[in-house]
Amino acid sequence: MSFDVNALLRDNIRSLVPYSSARDEFKGEARIFLDANENSLGSPLTKWYNRYPDPLQWKVKQALSQIKGIPPEHIFLGNGSDECIDILFRAFCNPGKDNVIINPPTYGMYEVSAHINDIEVRRAVLLDDFQLDLVHLENLVDENTKIIWICSPNNPTANSMNREDVEIVLNNFSGIVVVDEAYINFSRHKSFIQELKDYPNLIVLQTMSKAWGLAGLRLGMAFASAPIIDVYNKVKPPYNISQATQELTLQALGEVEQVNDMIRILVSQREQLVKDLTRLPLVLKIYHSDANFLLVKVADAKAVYEYLLDDGIVVRDRSKVELCEGCLRITVGTEQENKDLIAVLKRFLS
Numbered sequence: 528m529s530f531d532v533n534a535l536l537r538d539n540i541r542s543l544v545p546y547s548s549a550r551d552e553f554k555g556e557a558r559i560f561l562d563a564n565e566n567s568l569g570s571p572l573t574k575w576y577n578r579y580p581d582p583l584q585w586k587v588k589q590a591l592s593q594i595k596g597i598p599p600e601h602i603f604l605g606n607g608s609d610e611c612i613d614i615l616f617r618a619f620c621n622p623g624k625d626n627v628i629i630n631p632p633t634y635g636m637y638e639v640s641a642h643i644n645d646i647e648v649r650r651a652v653l654l655d656d657f658q659l660d661l662v663h664l665e666n667l668v669d670e671n672t673k674i675i676w677i678c679s680p681n682n683p684t685a686n687s688m689n690r691e692d693v694e695i696v697l698n699n700f701s702g703i704v705v706v707d708e709a710y711i712n713f714s715r716h717k718s719f720i721q722e723l724k725d726y727p728n729l730i731v732l733q734t735m736s737k738a739w740g741l742a743g744l745r746l747g748m749a750f751a752s753a754p755i756i757d758v759y760n761k762v763k764p765p766y767n768i769s770q771a772t773q774e775l776t777l778q779a780l781g782e783v784e785q786v787n788d789m790i791r792i793l794v795s796q797r798e799q800l801v802k803d804l805t806r807l808p809l810v811l812k813i814y815h816s817d818a819n820f821l822l823v824k825v826a827d828a829k830a831v832y833e834y835l836l837d838d839g840i841v842v843r844d845r846s847k848v849e850l851c852e853g854c855l856r857i858t859v860g861t862e863q864e865n866k867d868l869i870a871v872l873k874r875f876l877s
């Protein structure tokens with residue numbers, strides 16, 4: 528199957544002359560920097576942030592490259608995954624003409640970002656076992672379909688998509704296939720990141736927001752073939768990742784062991800939570816989870832949600848979402864938080 532990024536691009540992006548910043552035009556060392564209209568005196572902060580940051584975040588990418596085994600040229604960094612998602616719509620999808628396919632129930636940002644960009648969203652609802660409906664998916668594809676969004680492990684259903692199914696999509700669709708792996712670190716399944724060399728149309732999304740514990744920093748990652756990374760860099764705002772985020776991310780990337788410990792604890796807490804929830808009469812079903820949350824079917828989702836809230840515990844009510852009737856989405860907390868949750872649930876209707 529042939530894949531040509533240029534053919535997929537919007538005309539205005541193909542012909543776009545990207546912004547050239549001071550940091551693009553001069554990259555070397557100098558004695559005096561008078562090229563970027565920064566404040567030469569400094570800033571009110573003890574740690575000076577008066578200089579513009581590296582537009583392409585090479586130090587962060589080099590550190591990530593070591594951890595992920597992916598060359599820096601195949602990495603794009605966004606202001607959260609949300610920016611990695613939005614840029615794809617802006618670069619590849621013609622408003623009012625093109626369409627994308629999502630597999631609901633899934634992460635809400637694909638659809639919101641599509642609507643912001645006036646792009647049609649086609650829905651291949653997951654099968655009852657929360658796996659991809661390949662027949663429906665194939666029927667939805669037409670010559671204006673630019674992107675297929677696959678979330679694995681999926682939010683809010685918590686399961687991973689069958690690898691063979693994702694491979695079938697990758698092998699048979701000539702547009703872009705995004706595999707969002709925000710929760711991959713909590714899963715036993717292999718990432719698709721090592722498949723990049725076989726699939727020029729694949730984009731793998733990951734994030735610092737979940738396993739790495741840095742949701743407040745806003746750093747999302749896209750791993751893809753060099754031509755797709757080039758598109759990202761052409762369309763992104765010049766300084767999309769702040770100096771503070773770059774420095775703190777670099778620092779965090781030096782603590783892989785600590786993060787692996789947290790992942791181990793969260794996964795074991797997840798299994799403990801499954802055991803404890805299973806014993807509660809109000810719990811009808813707990814879906815298998817490859818993530819740091821559980822999708823739990825209860826007798827009366829709204830009532831349980833309100834009951835927990837009255838006790839200061841907030842979970843996500845997903846009972847109005849297709850295939851998630853009666854379900855709450857519960858993030859795995861600390862050991863104590865999980866105990867509190869179970870204690871409150873035990874008191875429900877008793």
Ligand SMILES: *Cc1c(COP(=O)(O)O)cnc(C)c1O
Nearest residue numbers: 607608609634682709734736747
């Ligand atoms: C939480 C989440 C993200 C992370 O988004 P950020 O903007 O990086 O915080 C991405 N995808 C899915 C499916 C998520 O649930």
